[in-house]
Amino acid sequence: MKEPSPTKQGDKRYALLMAARDSDYVKKAYGGYFNVFLAAFAEQGERWDLFRVVDGEFPDVDDLHCYDGFVVSGSPYDAYGNDKWILKLCFLLQTLDSMKKKVLGICFGHQVLCRALGGKVGKAMTGWDIGLRRVKIVEDLLPPFSGRFLEDSLSIIECHQDEVWEVPPAAKVVAVSDKTGVEMFAIGGHILGIQGHPEYTKDILLSIIDRLLNDGFIERELAEKAKSGLEVDEPDRTSWEKICRDFLKEG
Secondary structure (H helix, E strand, O other): OOOOOOOOOOOOEEEEEOOOOOOHHHHHHHOOHHHHHHHHHOOOOOEEEEEOHHHOOOOOHHHHHHOOEEEEOOOOOOOOOOOHHHHHHHHHHHHHHHOOOEEEEEOHHHHHHHHHOOOEEEEOOOOOEEEEEEEEEOHHHOOOOOOOOOOOEEEEEEEEOEEEEEOOOOOEEEEEOOOOOOOEEEEOOOEEEEOOEOOOOHHHHHHHHHHHHHOOOOOHHHHHHHHHHHHHOOOOHHHHHHHHHHHHHOO
C-alpha cells in the first residue's frame, strides 16, 4: 500500500521504491526509512508516495506518467538476484527509462538500475565497504550534471558488499573511489546511480554496523575501523542532498 504525503493539485509528485524493510532502530528513531528519505530529498509543496517493492507493492503502470521522479532505495538483497520482486523492479526501471522519467538509484538501487539497463553487477572484488569513503568526481564526464559538483571529491557513507562491474552501454561513469570503480553513473539527464548513501546519518550506519557484527556478517576489525572513521570525519551530506534534489527536480 502506498503512503502518500499531503498534497495539493499541481504539486510535483515523486515515488520512493523501497527495497528494504525498516530496521527496529530506524522505526524507533525516525518512524521508518520513508521519513529518512523525506528529510533528505523532499521539499515543501511536494507529494511523495511510498511503494514497498520488497513486499511486492508497485505503482500502477497507468500512473507512472503522473510522477516527476523516482528513487530506488538500498537493500540487503542482491541486485543480481532473481527474486520475483527484483525481476519486476527491473522491468519497471526499463519502462521508466523508455519514458525518460527521472530515476535516482541508491546503493542497491544504483546496482539494480545498472542491471536493468544492460550493465553488470556482482560481489565487490575487494569485499565489504562500510564507513566513510571519499569519492572523486570524474571531471571530464560531468555533463549533464556540470555545475552541480562544487568540489572535486566528496565524502559519503557506504555500506555494501556488491558493486557495479560494468555500466550500461549508454552510461557514463561520474565518480570513482579507491575502493569502488563505479561510485556514480549517469545516463542522459534522467538516470543517476549513487553507490553510497546520501540519505544516511551516522547513527543509522552505526546501528547497521552493530547488527552486521552481531549477526556474523562482518568481522570485528572491520566494524571497529568503520566506527573509528565516523568519529573523526563527517559525510558531505548537504552537498549530496543538493546533488540528488537538483537531479530529481531540475529540467
